[in-house]
Amino acid sequence: MKRQLAAGVILCLSLYLHAAAQANPVFTNTLLPEPAKLTSSEGRLPWSSSFSVSTPHFHDERLDAAIQRTLQALEDKTGTPLSKEVRTDATAATLVIDVQGAGQAIQSLDEDESYSLNITTTGARIQATTVVGAMRGLETFQQLLQTEPTGYFLPAVQIEDTPRFRWRGLMIDCGRHFEPVEVIKHTLDGMAAVKLNVFHWHLTEDQGFRIESKLFPRLTGMGSDGLFYTQDQAREIVAYARARGIRVVPEFDMPGHTKSWFVGYPDLASAPGPYTIRREFGIEDAAMDPTRDSTYKFIDGFIGEMAQIFPDPYMHIGGDESDGVQWKANPRIQEFMRTHSLQDAAALQAYFNQHLLKILQKHNKHMVGWDEVLNPALPKDVVIQSWRGAKSLSDAAKQGYQGILSQPYYLDGMKSAAEHYLADPLPFSSDLTPEQRSFILGGEICMWGEHLNERSIDSRIWPRSAAIAERFWSPEGVNNIDDMYRRLAAESIRLEALGLTHLSHQDAALRELAGTEDIDALRTFASVLEPVSFSDRYEQQHTSQLTPLDNLVDAVRPDPPSRHNIERLTHQFLQAPAADEQARADLEAAFKEWIVAAPAINAQLASTPLLAVAQSRGSQLPQLATAGLEALNYLSQGTKAPAGWKQRTLALIAAAKNPQTLVRFTFLPSLEELVNAVPD
């Protein structure tokens, strides 16, 4: 509890100092996440090729590797060749890393991730209890590097930093669509850069079983289409994550979402087989048979095997969306429920989970499950991951369960970074008691896999996850949207330098769609488009695992800069329509650019079927832009719009909102505000 209260105090200080830092002409703060406490002064530490690092107290292989990565990144960023030698016998170095010890052998919730970073005009020092804390500090150090026309420097700052929440996760669903090892590694690089610390690996789904079992080889042999992680690869990922201070929590979703298990092992199911890999999405009736000892024997063997690969103290057993249909249809299971006084499917699932819990305990694992596992029959050390939202999580905390908030962080909703950012796992306004508050461990970003492939995934995860990472790490009061977007833009470029393709994917996809390098007009078009939400797309396109993900919707990215830029300019302009020349000029330039590009856009949209889907958007764009120009004119001149204009224009905007093309314009709410502001 002291953690949260302290954060509140730090917050005010931090915001104050942040403003001061902004006013400091030599220091542009693009830190993301913001540290808990930062003070800056006028001085600077000059950058030079003699930059050196020492680890005078403790160092180990993990710290050494993190330092080498940092040196490489700084060298790439500055073009300055740096010595890669790190001295362990000297305290004199440009950057002294003073660490007390390695940290936990198996990183837990209680790993100390705090650090301090002190930069003066003569040198820098990171102090941390653990190597994990030092690695967090190294990320901050890199983010502090300042560029000016003639060189680089580091600003004089003092940072005391510690995370607000202990569980700061990102889940990737590799079940519905497989993601190669390289994609996972790049994701872990990105996570480390923004101080996320849990990679929740959703490894099994109706649509695919993605982790090799040597005990039960038909799981991947028949249930994966050949797309799975070998045990060696999984260990490689675990090691890669640990090297970056990231825990790996694997999820084996049971008793539902298990159809892929049944292809090779139909006896696990509650109805006779044969089974095939599910291709459709949505809730599946097939579920494990919780009444048979053989089911638990299988699970025990499998979990025992997985426990050898995944050292984390937690294991996620899913538990969501098991609809009980197979259970109801099976007389033997019905009879079992009567015999054991299990009233309904929920009770049977609780019975299943009790057995599962024993298996996990046998293998020294704590259980994590989705909302549905919450049941009085389960002990209080089960962690609830809430996909139902804050209310559900709060209710669980009131019952004494630890929980992780996820629902506001579903990336496939294609919401803005701002919307995710403002959702707090534990808002100040929460009615939880101090003890109950301590049960909220943190949050997890969820990247569900229905509409993902290895090419598009980065653009779905980044940079929005960086904004959410700040929500999980920084004090609650760090919540200025404009400032977040300013820093996010800088972080987005830094993330790309790690090898992520969230920015380059769009152009590559547009070139492939258009069959040419000449995509200037399409680039303009795509810059004001974003994918519709998962559910809008699913309803429109009736997607399955077999749907090719090569459409315009797969090319464009959620919440591109245009959305917030137009919104910010609109709000600025509307504050003084007759006076604000700059915002008006910027908006005008944008609207005119769209009009100019429209003929070329529409010619390309008409050239090939996969682009032709968006032809209606192509014809709407210049109409909407024209409406925007008209609104600007009426507003800046203070004149009324002609009769019928507003109604016609709002109808045009409404029509542009339909999700049929699978892509939507980013600027419609802002345009609507402009139009509504026109007197009539």
Added chain:
Amino acid sequence: MKRQLAAGVILCLSLYLHAAAQANPVFTNTLLPEPAKLTSSEGRLPWSSSFSVSTPHFHDERLDAAIQRTLQALEDKTGTPLSKEVRTDATAATLVIDVQGAGQAIQSLDEDESYSLNITTTGARIQATTVVGAMRGLETFQQLLQTEPTGYFLPAVQIEDTPRFRWRGLMIDCGRHFEPVEVIKHTLDGMAAVKLNVFHWHLTEDQGFRIESKLFPRLTGMGSDGLFYTQDQAREIVAYARARGIRVVPEFDMPGHTKSWFVGYPDLASAPGPYTIRREFGIEDAAMDPTRDSTYKFIDGFIGEMAQIFPDPYMHIGGDESDGVQWKANPRIQEFMRTHSLQDAAALQAYFNQHLLKILQKHNKHMVGWDEVLNPALPKDVVIQSWRGAKSLSDAAKQGYQGILSQPYYLDGMKSAAEHYLADPLPFSSDLTPEQRSFILGGEICMWGEHLNERSIDSRIWPRSAAIAERFWSPEGVNNIDDMYRRLAAESIRLEALGLTHLSHQDAALRELAGTEDIDALRTFASVLEPVSFSDRYEQQHTSQLTPLDNLVDAVRPDPPSRHNIERLTHQFLQAPAADEQARADLEAAFKEWIVAAPAINAQLASTPLLAVAQSRGSQLPQLATAGLEALNYLSQGTKAPAGWKQRTLALIAAAKNPQTLVRFTFLPSLEELVNAVPD
């Protein structure tokens, strides 16, 4: 010999038919490389989701996998979900693949790569003797897919195709800079797409030993900076290549270029150690000691180990640039030379190579070496790879040696695709006898590693290598530059869809350099820039292995479309300066775009040191564009330029040619032509 004569005949036919195909409005030929023989007719095979494949005669795992890759690519391209089931019991399918057998267990020079492809209005058929031939046909099939506004189709064509040369290679130097496994795999994907068939893997250099030896672990343990391929990874690459009909020829460069060997095993050298990994580039004095039995014992052990990993019948022993300095300085070696009547360093190297040859023969390998290995002391089954050029290769053929041409295909020269394309390994004009001609096995593209990293490598290799691949595969007379560039533009997009980053790298690098997503102006700037040649950069920058490769020169790509486009428009315009409105308008638009972008370009160049290097180019661009506009005006109006204008302008162009900024403008020769054409 019949091969070449036949190709000559086919050529005329092919060109004629190609012209006919171009005239056919329903078929845009973007095949690259052009097949040996193609006839097309008016019909078309419609595309639909019922597209199916059968392999009624032979099929194996390799063919099955190639078919799955093809189906996936077609599905991605068309957005049409396809059945992945391939029938083996039916001849009825949209595409019937009729193969006689697997091909060689270990692919050799004599593998039959020929195929025929017949597409009618009702179906398609690939016929081939081997699976490798069928895979070549599948690539052609994919390239034939036509897009129109309402759908896709395949044109009715008959293709009989066979390669002109048997050895069509690409060498990558992973010694001077290491390239990750994923980069190699993507490269192999690209090679398969354009029908290259030899991956020459340069694995050892003064600057790094890149392949694990279990017998001699200090080779990588001390000589690689930890950057090397494990034996498992090397086997994975060999298998990946074989799955695509590509041989892997490893190179272990000896007796020079071996400094990295000596770090762990100094006794191999001709002078006492200790040695460190070389960081500088250029010729190194350190060389193996050819006088000691222990040297050959070591090599025998090492080659024996490598022979287990690399099944190809050929092994490359380098042999280049051994300067003999260490040999001359060592009295014991001098004495040995006198005793053995070895006149000079070349004779001693021949002595060394004779021993090496015996070791290779013991392990059932043929020897390949660079020019320097050519010596009467060596038997005629040694293959000479020529870095000295066509003359050297021709001389070798006259002496009865087989050879591979490389010198005109050095990608680090940063030449245009056209220049590489026009260099023929065996021009019609060659004075070789028919028997000597048969000794020219083909050619190899060389990608040397001094200035490469994993981010830039794709843009250095592609798409230029695709043009060279056509030179190696297609009849000699397929040599229309404009048509090559037209097809290359299409192939470049197809290559990107395989996961290569040759197109997306530039923008990503520009964003990183500028620290922002707002790179519209820089993109315009970069579109008319290319890297200076290896030697120009090396001389200007004094690069070493430790030089960060993060400069503007590393962002821009060789021979971007602007070069040939401006050249083509210039030539078109100059044919009728007063009459050609279109070429003039296009050139004017380009020049004006550069002028408009210039202020934003120069503002960004001034903002950060790594871009500031190119500030002189930024100020030259609008001046050159203005000169271009002036030239267009004088020429279209038929007026003389004012006194001094031409001299001033040519001086401006000359100044813009200096290589100091490491990047050069692509359009200077064309601009020079325009200016020189102005009457004065």
